[in-house]
Amino acid sequence: MSMPRLSSPRVLASPWKNASASFTPKHINLHVNYRGLSTVLRPSPQQQQQQQPLQFTRRFSSPVESAAEGPQDAVAEKQEMVVETEGIPAANRTENIPPKVKKFLGYIEMEFVVKGRPAIAFYGEFWLRDNCQCPKCIHPDTRQRSVDTFKIPQDVSANKVRYESRAVVVDWSDGHTGVYPIFWLLAHQNKSPERPYPSKPGPSLRRFRKFHPTDPNSPYPTVTHEEVMTDNKAVFDWLEKIYDWGFCFVEGVPVEPEATQKLIERIAFVRHTHYGGFWDFTADLSFKDTAYTTEFLGAHTDNTYFTDPARLQLFHLLSHTGGQGGESLLVDGFRAAQLLKLENPQHAKALYKYRQPFHSSGNEDTCIQPAIQYPVFVTHPTFKRQLYQIRWNNYDRAAKVDWSSKEQEEWYTAARHFNEIIQRKDLEIWTQLQPGTALIFDNWRMLHGRSEFIGKRRMCGGYVNNDDFLSRYRLLKFGREAVLRNLGNTYNSESNPNMLF
Numbered sequence: 001m002s003m004p005r006l007s008s009p010r011v012l013a014s015p016w017k018n019a020s021a022s023f024t025p026k027h028i029n030l031h032v033n034y035r036g037l038s039t040v041l042r043p044s045p046q047q048q049q050q051q052q053p054l055q056f057t058r059r060f061s062s063p064v065e066s067a068a069e070g071p072q073d074a075v076a077e078k079q080e081m082v083v084e085t086e087g088i089p090a091a092n093r094t095e096n097i098p099p100k101v102k103k104f105l106g107y108i109e110m111e112f113v114v115k116g117r118p119a120i121a122f123y124g125e126f127w128l129r130d131n132c133q134c135p136k137c138i139h140p141d142t143r144q145r146s147v148d149t150f151k152i153p154q155d156v157s158a159n160k161v162r163y164e165s166r167a168v169v170v171d172w173s174d175g176h177t178g179v180y181p182i183f184w185l186l187a188h189q190n191k192s193p194e195r196p197y198p199s200k201p202g203p204s205l206r207r208f209r210k211f212h213p214t215d216p217n218s219p220y221p222t223v224t225h226e227e228v229m230t231d232n233k234a235v236f237d238w239l240e241k242i243y244d245w246g247f248c249f250v251e252g253v254p255v256e257p258e259a260t261q262k263l264i265e266r267i268a269f270v271r272h273t274h275y276g277g278f279w280d281f282t283a284d285l286s287f288k289d290t291a292y293t294t295e296f297l298g299a300h301t302d303n304t305y306f307t308d309p310a311r312l313q314l315f316h317l318l319s320h321t322g323g324q325g326g327e328s329l330l331v332d333g334f335r336a337a338q339l340l341k342l343e344n345p346q347h348a349k350a351l352y353k354y355r356q357p358f359h360s361s362g363n364e365d366t367c368i369q370p371a372i373q374y375p376v377f378v379t380h381p382t383f384k385r386q387l388y389q390i391r392w393n394n395y396d397r398a399a400k401v402d403w404s405s406k407e408q409e410e411w412y413t414a415a416r417h418f419n420e421i422i423q424r425k426d427l428e429i430w431t432q433l434q435p436g437t438a439l440i441f442d443n444w445r446m447l448h449g450r451s452e453f454i455g456k457r458r459m460c461g462g463y464v465n466n467d468d469f470l471s472r473y474r475l476l477k478f479g480r481e482a483v484l485r486n487l488g489n490t491y492n493s494e495s496n497p498n499m500l501f
């Protein structure tokens with residue numbers, strides 16, 4: 001499989017070629033060419049007005065490519081202050097093109113060349129000092145911030161800016177020399193001082209593939225135990241399938257709890273809950289929850305009663321003796337939500353809007369409730385309208401009080417519609433679990449259930465946290481270097497490792 005990588009930008013190298021000058025009533029612009037980079041030297045308006053000795057802002061532009069995504073919008077001209085950029089561009093990467101730098105009151109503008117086009121970026125001045133990337137400010141081993149933010153003078157300001165070996169170097173007024181690699185600046189730019197980006201989410205922030213249970217040419221996403229246990233590339237493939245399809249089977253798992261637990265731990269440690277860590281259980285109602293009975297279980301998501309529901313859930317049937325039944329059910333909640341919106345946008349809106357209380361109170365010593373109430377369709381707080389989690393569990397829903405009878409009617413009508421959609425034959429994925437084949441699914445997306453059974457079943461499995469799943473997936477997909485380069489970056493792009501939800 002191919003692992004996405006940042007592409008290598010190129011710059012044509014050539015020696016100084018020529019220089020020319022143009023004159024306007026207030027400006028003298030010097031145009032020079034250095035190694036294929038055209039450079040304009042010109043004084044700032046203040047220098048002209050105050051008749052100071054001329055200092056120049058260097059401007060470079062050249063056809064280059066870069067993987068970094070950046071805003072391309074034109075920005076209204078502001079008053080320019082004196083900043084110099086120095087340094088000689090070398091070698092052959094975007095990072096070797098010095099940006100044009102201008103300083104304004106409270107923020108700094110840098111103009112990069114990305115994919116052959118100018119890309120203007122803004123950085124708050126105090127923010128830039130606080131986020132210095134030098135080894136004194138970011139601990140090289142722990143990657144933690146070591147600068148004491150609140151010891152930086154509030155009015156800290158950039159005295160001088162220069163370019164040195166793929167980084168912008170800033171002499172700050174507090175005496176510190178700040179270092180900002182170009183790749184880091186590109187990954188942390190703002191669209192304008194007033195409007196941070198992303199201003200709008202793209203339409204496909206959370207990509208997913210739809211599995212069609214009624215299509216015989218739709219094979220189940222599957223990996224083998226042997227590959228996953230021996231090869232990190234296979235783990236990546238496994239996680240990619242879970243992320244894209246919402247579920248995946250693992251074949252050839254030794255029929256024992258220890259091997260099943262080790263399989264989960266190829267992703268991350270097993271999440272403990274009030275039901276324990278790794279489970280190995282029979283339907284004995286050891287925990288007072290419908291999951292521990294032999295009854296039919298309608299499609300639901302787990303952990304609606306947690307502030308942070310488990311992201312993954314793995315089941316492995318170890319044995320089923322003296323009976324039958326107990327088929328496993330999966331329903332793609334994202335697809336069901338899409339259908340609901342298509343068939344009745346008002347119904348979808350009601351499930352986004354009204355928050356429900358959930359609880360887990362079956363055992364004497366627990367009564368778990370989330371810190372806040374959540375709607376059935378949870379949208380991303382930054383990327384509005386982006387659905388990233390389904391919470392659907394009619395068993396664990398408590399009695400909501402804080403809504404009017406009109407609101408109640410709206411929600412129940414919408415919920416009835418959704419409940420009808422998730423029971424459609426072309427959405428229900430029914431499978432019979434077999435010893436040796438584990439099923440893992442995304443509990444933030446897929447609803448699961450099972451048919452009634454008779455006999456004695458022994459089932460084992462466990463949960464994995466969202467953060468730990470995404471950490472593993474992100475690092476395998478993008479590599480540690482790209483992940484570290486983009487810490488905090490929220491630009492909506494497939495190449496941004498943070499755009500996994």
Ligand SMILES: [Fe+2]
Nearest residue numbers: 291301302448
């Ligand atoms: Fe469940």
Ligand SMILES: [Zn+2]
Nearest residue numbers: 132134137178
């Ligand atoms: Zn520093």
